[in-house]
Amino acid sequence: MSASLFDIAPALAAYLSILAAVLGACMGSFMNCLAWRLVAGESVLRGRSHCTACGAQLTAIDLIPIVSWFALRGRCRHCKGKISPRYVVVEIVMAAVFLSIALEYGFTVQALAYAVLACILCGVTxxxxxxxxxxxxxxxxGLATWAATVWFMSVPSQGFGPGTIFAAQLGEGFLAVLADGVAGGVLLGGGILAFSLLFEQVTKRDSLGGGDVKLLFVAGLFLGLPLGLFSLLLACFIGLAIAFVLKLSGEPSDSDVHGESDDGSGELESFRTRAIPFGPAIAAATMLTLLIGSPCMEWYVGLLM
Incomplete structure (x- = not known):
């Protein structure tokens, strides 16, 4: 992998680690706001942040990532309405993700690309x-981020990573990463699209929609072929886990009333009782693969040799 924070002076590494975590928390706060506005139909470019209950404009003291939620005890300063813990959870998770990316990839163009991808996947979720x-x-x-940064990437010196399987033919520069990304995107996106169409033809039931297929294509571009397949398998397990949790929640089923969304995004149907969004599973699997996929693949290959 690229030089990590472990390769520099401890004091500087600590400072950069804190900086990465703070930036991650801030981006988590931003993605919370962006996602809420998209769902509520509000403009994402205009207007001040406001309480979703009383509409009061929020000031800087209300918007400090993580700190404000705990300081206000999860309630609005104005109307005392409850603020969903989802906001602070997203901020904490994004802080951890940004820190993990910095520790694994250092402060490089590759790390920047993965940080932007993390924000995109957060919004998708x-x-x-x-x-x-x-x-x-x-x-x-996601497509624009990959297209703008793939030229600065190279094959990792050890382990599995984007470009590994094409390094012998194309060298260790960006060409191998580019070829692997295209192969991963086509296989994940195209393969799942073909499987989904076949499944619907045979069962006469909805499966994955266009939104999920397009997201898998983007994930394949960033991960490449081997890690893309690992991510797809992981996403299926995470999707099943989400379905199981929703099943236990006892909420009313909506699988009989939902249809394919306007933009083509579909849902998985779990246990024939309710639908679940598959996007969060794809997003979580993609980020986990970027962070721990290489050692997992090495361990698996080691079992076969």
Missing amino acids: LVDADTYTIPNGFVIA
């Missing part, structure tokens, strides 16, 4: 969980 849709804007942002 929040919107898809609420609306069962994946806005095309997130997909376009």
Whole structure:
């Protein structure tokens, strides 16, 4: 992998680690706001942040990531309405993700690309969980991020990573990463699209929609072929876990009344009782693969040799 924070002076590494975590928390707060506005139909470019209950404008003291939620005890300063713990959870998770990316990839163009991807996947998770849709804007942002940064990437010196399987033919520069990304995107996106169409043809029931397929294509671009397949398998397990939790929640079923969304994003149907959004599972699996996929693949290959 790229030089990590462990390769520099401890004091500087500690400072940069804190900086990465703070930036992650801030981006988590931003994505919370962006996702809520998309779901509520508000403009994402205009207007001040406000309480979703009473509409009061929020000031800086209300918007400090993580700190404000705990300081206000999860309630609005103005109307005392409850603020969902989802906001602070997202901020904490994004802080951890940004820190993990910095520790693994250092402060490089590759780390920047993965940090932007983390923000995109965060937005996908929040919107898809609420609306069962994946806005095309997130997909376009993912494509643009990969297209702008793939030229600066190279094959990792050890382990599995984007470009590994093409390094022998194309060298260890960006060409191998580019080829692996295209192969991963086509296999994940195209393969799942073909499987989904076949499943629907045979069972006469909805499966994955276009939004999920497009998101898998983007994930394949960033991960490449081997890690993309690992991520897809992991996403299936995470999706089943989400379905199991929703099953235990005892909420009313909506699988009989939902249809495919306007933008083509579909849902998985769990235990024939309720639908679940698959976007959060894809997002979680993609980030986990970027962070721990290489050692997991090495361990698996080691079992076969």
